[in-house]
Amino acid sequence: MSTYDDDDDDDIEGGIYENGHWAWDDKQNEMVFRSDLPPRKEEPPQMATAILGSVEFREDIDLVEQQRFRKRIQRKVTDDTDFVTLQDIKDVVLFTAPSKIMKPFVINLLHLSATDRLLRALILFCQYHLQISTVMATRTSELETKIRTPKSDEVELRYLENLEDLRLLVAKEYSNMIQGFGEFAKYHHMGHMKKLRSQIRREGFMFETFIRISIQIVWIALGRKSFSQIELEVHRIFKSQVFNSAEHKLGKGDQFDEITANERNVLVGHCLRKKYKVDLLSPLINEIHCCRKNIDHRIYGLGIVKYPHLSPRLLYMEGALSLPESELLKNDISLGMLGSPRSNFDILLREITYSVDDTSNTSGGKISKSVSRASKPMQRTKSSLAESIQSYKDIDLPPPVDEEELPSEFPTKSYPHRHPEEGQRQKWILKCTRILNKHRAQHFT
Template sequence: MADDDDEGGFGGLYEDGHWIWDDISKSLVFVSDLPPKPVEAIQILAKAPTGTVEFRDDVDLIEQIRFRRRYQRKLKPGQEDVITVQDVKDIALYTAPVQIMSPLLINMLHLPTTERFIRALILYSAYYLQIADEMANRIMELEKKIRTPDCDILEHEFRDNLADLRLLVAKEYSVMLIGGSDMRKFHHMGPAKKRRSLSDKDARLFETLLRMCVQIVWLALGRKSFNQIELETNRIFKSEIFNAVEHTLKTGYINNMAKEERVVLLGHCLRYDKKLNTRSPLMNEVFCHRPIDYRMMGLGVIKVQQMSPRLHYMLQAVAGPEEKLSELGVVVGILGMPRSAFDTMLRPLPTAVEKSKASMSSTSGHSSSKSTASMGKSTTAAHKVYPDVVLPRKETRELFYPPSFPDEPEKIRPCSETQRRRWQNRLMKLLHPHR
């Protein structure tokens, strides 16, 4: 026991680290000898990267052999050898820079909700590029022709198709935002949504997922029109105000659009609020005041009865087996096409390109169209290896609302657990090469 008159004005008992008498504050201070509770550490070396991230696209022959041997999806007995969304994800993960990779991102990419989200984004981007080329041609033809009422009818159909396809993307994106279904453990406030919000961690995950999805869509659409895909993807997720890719490239593509192009490509569900109240175009589509078929909101999740041909097309595109896409006439980029027509990195072989040109010349009237007036020449249709998207028309009869909505779940197609483990193991080897 130290005297109260010791120099420094401090006296007290300190045995085994239990308590201390603080003579200055005249209080008993408890000192715990228990180890501190572990706190979740969020290690973010840099801010979330955006469009400056470059994926490798010059994989040499040795690396292709290594990829085919170790990381390429292996066929099961009796399984058709067609391109699946897993194959495209594998190429994107193999060529991605290490600084954007994380175990969390790999796990998130191998979830049914994310796969539906990616397939819906591929379908929307393919149709967007197709209609952008079509509208560019129509604007050029206005110099020689006169608009008729039929032009408005056709362009309104294009606009409604794009709005419905954006809605398919938005419904899966909404599940990610609220942490529903298999996205619960990825919510920024934890699975129970009661933790403190991890905003930095959430921002990094979102940015890397968005950049990865842009790469996947670009690969699935035959490596064409990367800038258009990236600009439009960032616009629908972030709005024009927060489109960082547009701020970097400064293309001004929206301002350079003609009025007719803007109406069709951007839709009429845009809201120009103050920056703090701005919603992304995807969320605007969800809350838009227009006739929306409520059954679209549950495609791939809830079993819908008495589906129209249009809904059946969308269901197969988003959640159907890739082996049946070609048989049903559903186009989702190169998904469902024979893998033998492509090389290891999913580049079309020359023979496949020639066959594709021959088949499309007889079925498509605008396969050699030009790009939008704002983006200059495009290569979306010049060497396109997949046919155009032809959506069935909407039903003309009024939509019937049943007394109760269906609640029987759809059979969810699982993701490849084998591939997920392969990419997790590869990431661990890249991050810890000397272990």
Template sequence: MADDEEEGGFGGLYEDGHWVWDESTKALLFVSDLPPQLIETIQVPTKAPTGTVEFRDDVDLIEQIRFRRRYQRKLKPGQAEIITVQDIKDIALYTAPVNILSPMLINMLHLPTTERFIRALVLYCQYYLQIADEMANRIIELETKVRTPQCEIVENEYSNNLSDLRLLVAKEYSTMLIGGGDTKKFHHMGPQKKRRSLSDKDARLFETLLRVCVQIVWLALGRRSFNQIELEMNRLFKSEIFNSVEHMLRTGYVSKMAAEERAVLLGYCVRHDKKLNTRSPLMNDVFCHRDIDYRMMGLGVIKCTQVTPRLLYMMHAVAGSEENLTKLGVVLGIIGMSRTAFDTMLRPLPTGTDTGKSKASMSSTSYSSKSSTTSSMRKSQLATRKLYPDIALPRKESRIMDFPPSFPDEPEDIRPCSETQRRRWQNRLMRLLHPQGHPR
């Protein structure tokens, strides 16, 4: 027994350690003679500061030639030479910083749902800037004129139009949130919605998508009023409390609005709850107790019968063919305009007839005096001539159609996104991230 104890008993030696008696705990402890094993730590990638991300807008001639040769959308035989949403997405992706790009973001930007979402955002932001101009003029006129009951009628129409256009954005955004349709594989709990929620990954994708959409809308509106677009879009998706751009710029633009402006531009569906119960203005418009035409929720996705001129206008703007926008009188920024009037980076070619700033653009530059030296503020100060007419939205029907016994289930013809362009941007991103393994 003595030999056994010396070789392998309590006091014996082992290949990787030995036993010792611990007086404090009155127990045997095994002490390892091996060096401590290194514990691998998981490096969580730092989120890109999307609120301060700057896109390049000073692309030189050599880079423009490279973009036109390698990444610009190539026209097919018989295709009209007009500006499409894909053209604007291409420029936004080409000028975006690499640290916010990801394969998932590129794939998501090339979905029909996302394209309808972008077009609805362009339509809303264009009309928002248009009404902001109009309300600025009306507030100035109040100094010398008296308000009449007709003022209330006109401003209520503006407010209802903005609420309906917000609803167009909200219906596509809600599809993304629930992982419906073609967005199911981007859901934060997986396509089957059974995995553990990847909230951090989902937050990063949402922040980068929102920042890229701000850039796309700004390009689609002729590079006008960048600050106003960015502030309004962040308010739409995050509410006034969590508007990170407003917290950074400290413009106080909502508090500086007159009561009439606030009622029109923000609508009457805004709710001021406690922070934990706060919904974004988009969701407030969805759940708002007002007369909403149920057919708006299916525009571009479900075929509806007996469509009114107002719904037809919205349908063409959100999901119609871009070649027919000008013919139908639908205004969607520079989308649908002739490509020959713009250069490679979609800047208007000089014509010698330039107009000054719009009042909305001027008011957006006066919002922030502390941050006037930043490049984002310089974007708002960029004076460009107006490239497109104002939106003339058809009036709402006096009587909202009641719910039918059954809803239509025939799907609309969905316009696919360019698979060729999606692959081009994926390959470019791989070359930028792994320059050694991808020869140019």
């Protein structure tokens, strides 16, 4: 005997023929059921996912690919050029990038001198942000046994001002990009003369690709540490907290919810303005329009305009943006691994460490060479710089000068236009062309 009771139908919710009506469909030539409920709106995917999809850089390359990279792409090094450059990092990132983001206009964008300044400023900012976040976490834990004094406020105010000025370095180049000034003119979404119809799809692809590549470049430049922190902060400053797709991907709320008010004040700053989404500015642009602090407006011309008699603080920033990598360490400027001997790194710019064999003696001992790789070489977990050996110095930004003599007139001389390595750009354009031709051939076969 069946245990099913017809009366149980009363407990079933949402029958397939509820909240609707039957109507004749001329196309199907039959009666069809039409729902009277409003159509359910599906939550659209995040912009980065909708435009690019899943973007994963390769974790490792085999020996054959290493030989191909060394022969066709890698910059040739001599004794005089044995140092890591930004171009070296870009080459590694592009070689391990998925082919779907390898477009000629992306390659050309990455090989502009203005883009180099933007990437250098971003490396400098992220390095100092990670450095100060570790310092602030230590200071917070020490409050359990120490008393906070007025001196603490002075120290943290200096950290806050340093972070805000370094964000301005990024913002000044980023604002040129989104407004299509200078070298970025032909990449504007409304064309060089800004008179075309907005190319929304192309602009979205370029922006999301640039953000993703920039995160990878910064992460490698900082020794492959703290990927999640770098990703979250880069998305936050470029997109604002509301549109931080990295937080949505990780299923997190505000990344600063778990820290104290003092830490948040230092790391985020005080130039955020709460507005509606349609009138929301990114934190970078908010820094430019901030009216709650005195901005040294010479920051906006560093690396471009020749200013006489710059303070040590501005000279440090200008050097980080424009000095050749070979001169960074000579001027005591820390910019990740830039300027370090490239012979200290393997083909993917992972640091090579040397360990002395325990069984060796002083007269004929053998030194074993090993590449410092974790069990998961590309593990992207939130960590601090203090958790592993750091191959570069901490940033020691000189303090601002209270009373500084300004020139009588605005400088009119500019630095000569610095072209990134044209040979490397041509190599990547040829590689992009081969990839596109291969995809077209597969499409028509």
